[in-house]
Amino acid sequence: MDEEPERAKRWEGGYERTWEVLKEDESGSLKATVEEILYQSKRKRVIESHGQVRLGMMRHLFVVIDCSRSMEDQDLKPNRLTSTLKLMEAFIDGYFDQNPISQVGIITTKNKRAEKLTDLAGNPKKHIAMLKKAVDTVCVGEPSLYNSLKLAIQTLKHMPGHTSREILIILSSLTTCDPANIYEMTKTLKSLNVRVSIIGLSAEVRVCTVLTRETGGSYHVILDESHFKELLMLHVKPPPTSSSSECSLIRMGFPQHTIGSLADQDAKPAFSMSHLDSSSGPSLGGYFCPQCHSNYTELPVECKVCGLTLVSAPHLARSFHHLFPLDAFIESPVEEHQRNGFCQACQGELKDKSIFTCPSCRSVFCVECDLFIHDSLHCCPSCIHSQTAS
């Protein structure tokens, strides 16, 4: 029976009774099993890739954060709210890293109301700043799913049809206080092609199950903090689009970065359009919109003047890899591999139990490099190498 009362003590959360998994080997050492556990935790996040599926590359995502009374619960450290906001920061970073041409907005709900923390925007810094500020929010009352969804829809329904509309709800409370029938709202969401996903912080709630099932989203409940992070990171990858969404061509601008120097006579100081409200002064250099020559300090951004989407080529390329995911490397025990004991990437010795072989170039990698390649690089270094060499 795996239901021991000791297991759920809060100070033990996340450890998962590791001592029961530990077994001494012949020499009485625990080293082998400890390594095994570490290894397993590394492998956990191996992502199954979709292959040839249409993905919603331009995402419009509203994150709804529950700020109700239950967020003060201390089963996540130091409490649910702080922990959530912390993870959200990492999520926002990861999100823009993987989906550079997408936008995100944050909504909080408490006291039966929903408020917009940030509007849909493509600038991670602003969101993160707001999240940092939100740590001090007082958590009161009950959340309202209906109101949050309504607020999100108001913006999302105006988004163009080729983009994916998503709502991600972090729900800590087990109740929702709705002014109207939530199942009507579900129908509206469905007709608007909005996908609602929910991460529950406490337990499975019926209405969430129905909501996510109807709108094609996913519903997960966290086990502990690391699981929470994992679940959150699942939403970083763009989801497959439904076949009903339309396709269209999008105009994009690729501005060049110019570095103005005071010595250059042509250089005119300009205010960055995206920071007009902030206190930063005019600068000489920056990205200039190819259409209207307004100045921006950073990309990607939608030009405030002419509405052109401004990106840089690497951004697009980064989004691109989702469409052609790198095949999973073949895992095999190290004994089968006799040639040489070195990883192709880091040139380190292959010490772990398993090695990973790229299916196309048959190069061998260690666990660490395999993870790095799949999580960050998205291409096999030795394949690239052989391409350029030939």
Added chain:
Amino acid sequence: MKLNIEGLLVYFPYDYIYPEQYSYMLELKRTLDAKGHGVLEMPSGTGKTISLLSLIVAYQRAFPLDVTKLIYCSRTVPEIEKVVEELRKLMEFYAKETGERNNFLALALSSRKNLCIHPEVSSLRFGKEVDGKCHSLTASYIRAQRHVNPNQPVCRFYEEFDAVGRQVPLPAGIYNLDDLKDFGRRKGWCPYYLARYAILHANIVVYSYHYLLDPKIADLVSKELAKKSVVVFDEAHNIDNVCIDSMSVNITRRTLDRCQNNVDTLQNTIQKIKETDAAKLREEYRRLVEGLKEANVARETDIYLSNPVLPDEILKEAVPGTIRTAEHFVGFLRRFLEYLKSRLRVHHVVQESAPQFLKDIFDKVCIDRKPLRFCAERLQSLLRTLEIADIADFSAVTLISNFATLVSTYSQGFTIIIEPFEDRTPTIANPVLHFSCMDPSIAIKPVFQRFQSVIITSGTLSPLDIYPRILDFRPVTMASFTMTLARTCLCPLIVGRGNDQVALSSKFETREDFAVIRNYGNLLLEMSAVVPDGIVAFFTSYVYMENIVASWYEQGILENIQRNKLIFIETQDAAETSMALEKYQEACENGRGAILLSVARGKVSEGIDFVHHFGRAVIMFGVPYVYTQSRILKARLEYLRDQFQIRENDFLTFDAMRHAAQCVGRAIRGKTDYGLMIFADKRYARADKRGKLPRWIQEHINDGSLNLTVDETVQLSKHFLRQMAQPFRQEDQLGLSLLTLEQLESEEMLQKITQIAHQT
């Protein structure tokens, strides 16, 4: 799926099978082979019904001479319908696999109220009214009168059925109540009488317990069912109480008053008939002299108010002279009535046995035992002779005459208790005469004697050995099956202490204790914050619930709970309760979350399932002991001790635990379901209580969860609920708790399956 159960080919209409279903069928087959009775306990939601049906149908096909009929008794109409639907699925599967239409006839039978299609009669609301009205349209003398007077209204459906229906057998197929009604409408036949006629040659009959156990009805409906039948009592954990209720009679002053009116009416009618048609009464007298045997041959519709179990010799005897003429009989009834009235004028409680009562009645009003025995029969004969159409009004006098017959027939196993007032209201005089049956085996004995195999089955029958003892039969198999689970989807926790270490218990001494009530409130409050959607809380009695809720209100606990969930309360009013239940489900459905406060032994605890989100947790506040001060119970306990050597405490604990198990079992209705079962009383931790829980619950209680505080419970619940919320697919079950045919046939699995059944 086709299974091979020890050489018997069983068609099973699903692609997957639970291991315990296979094991269950094995045991069932052995019982049938031995032509004996069986007691089988299998958790709810593991497909008991379909396993039973598949095996018995297969058995019927393989050995048509050994088992001719399956009589499936269930408790409520929805349950009956569910059984028929399962059966339909099975038959469709048979048709698909064998490619031939088999001539299998299966049907459900219920009361007139559920089957009547007569436009006027069926619009009546109460069962009694429907029965009475139906009788006034279909009784034989009414129909005879029609020959004379064509304006006399009769039921055309019955006429049609009587004219043609008997010659043409009901075509083979599966009929639930609606199918019967449809068929009746198409043909213009009365579905009720059609069904009653058809059960004689049907292969499978599904009906309510009462058609077999209640002697008044059983005599009418189930008399001619073949001996080689298999009888199944499903959800039979309360079968002893059903038996007892069917044999007990309660007489109040109101009954007697109504009875008095009845007798007056009888007197007047007799007077009238005497003036108009004295020959009729003479005819009756002649018949009574010849004996009741002949009277028994009367047509089926007349036997409306049938007799309680009468020994056969009575029917052969002639009615004693003292009550043979109508006037004498009415006089006799009057005397008997006056005697009862005088008995009800008591100021203290009287308890006596049937022989004592008979002696007293002989001394006081000179009524002999013999005429009393014929009372029920004689009354029926009189009612028939007087051609009283609206028979429903005569329920009071019928009750009295039934009582007279019972009290003079059985000297053992019954007790008479006369109480001047109810226990709750000791100041208001409200005398009641309880003629209480103490021995459930009296009512069920004919069933065990008559039929070849009787199977008693339910989700909660622990401890198994007590049922054969109190029902007085010898089973050939007794087995309890566990639930094989791919994940531990039930979490029984015993909360013994509050956070302040106050022992939690509903025992009498601490019942009013403020600290206990507060801690119970705390438990509910904390649970309402961590359990999603629905929580069902059970109390031991209505009074206890009222006290606690009032106290919680004063302490402000109720208000705090309402911040998390809405609160609904079961009351004794059925309409109110069903309203509360509906709203409760709505609140669970739309994410508001709700708590239903209800009572063990109440309507909610027996008949209503809380699947999935409707019941994520069940909290049992206290041990639901029956009210032990009741004299009826005391008499029964004494009887159990003397006759069956069952100690009072054993029986009380058994009774409390089966109700507790029923309550907590409401939450888990299948393997994909999950729920917390919280026993909030430290007495549950004791081995004698815990050991009486069904095995499938018991095996998940580990030593660590025996005496938890509220805080620990909350932590465990949180953890459990998170675990259970992780994705769970059918594939996860496959091979463990859900088997394909190949997996089933593997050696290793067959090994495992033998361990599922736990023989006692």
